[in-house]
Amino acid sequence: MEKENVPQHDPNLSKKDLKELVYATDENGNYTTALSTGWEPKAIALSNAIDDIKERAEEAKLKVKRGEVSPICYYMELHKMDLSILAGYVEMWKWRVKRHFKPAVFAKLSDKTLQKYATAFDISLAELKNFKTD
Template sequence: MKKEEVPQDNSNLSSNNMKELCYATDENGNYTTALSTGWEPKTIALENSIQDINERIEAAKAGVKNGTLSPIVYFMEVHKMDWMTLAGYVGMWTWRVKRHGKPSVFKKMNDKMLAKYAEAFEISVAELKNYKGE
């Protein structure tokens, strides 16, 4: 695309005075860079992703509140992690981290184990232990 054709649609980037670096061709046909505030297809995809993340956070919050999920699942979603990513942060096998997503297992965890999760989520052990989905 030519430098003057780089899209400048309103997006989440433009609301934060941020711009994205794009490659384009100049008047001589040479590659150069140009700044873009966004383009419609990317904005739609980003908004859909954010909506999906927010729905997963709300579902995890409801799961903690009704006792079907541990607070680990909620904070994992808030921090946009999946099981494998969280396992890497806490230095455990993925299957073990998934087990900790069960309220019955979570209640039996000691503070040393909870401290690993609290550090990954940048919260205190007390916040992690006392989160009730509210």
């Protein structure tokens, strides 16, 4: 793509005065860098991904309300994490983290273990223990 044709579309990035560094060719055909605020297909893909994340978080919230999963599952989705990422943050095996999704197991976790999750989610221990679904 030529430098003068670098897309400048995405309103999501331009609102925050953020620009993305991309490679383009200059008038001599040499590769150079240019700043872009994005392009429409990328904006659509990003919007769809964000909508999907919000939907998964709401679904997890309903499961917490029904007693099917623990608040850990909800906060994991809310903070755009997956099982591997969360396990890394709390320094536990994935199978242990997955086990903590069970409400009965979650209820028996020590404050020390819960604090690891609270720190990973940037919330207080009280918020994690007293999760409100309202």
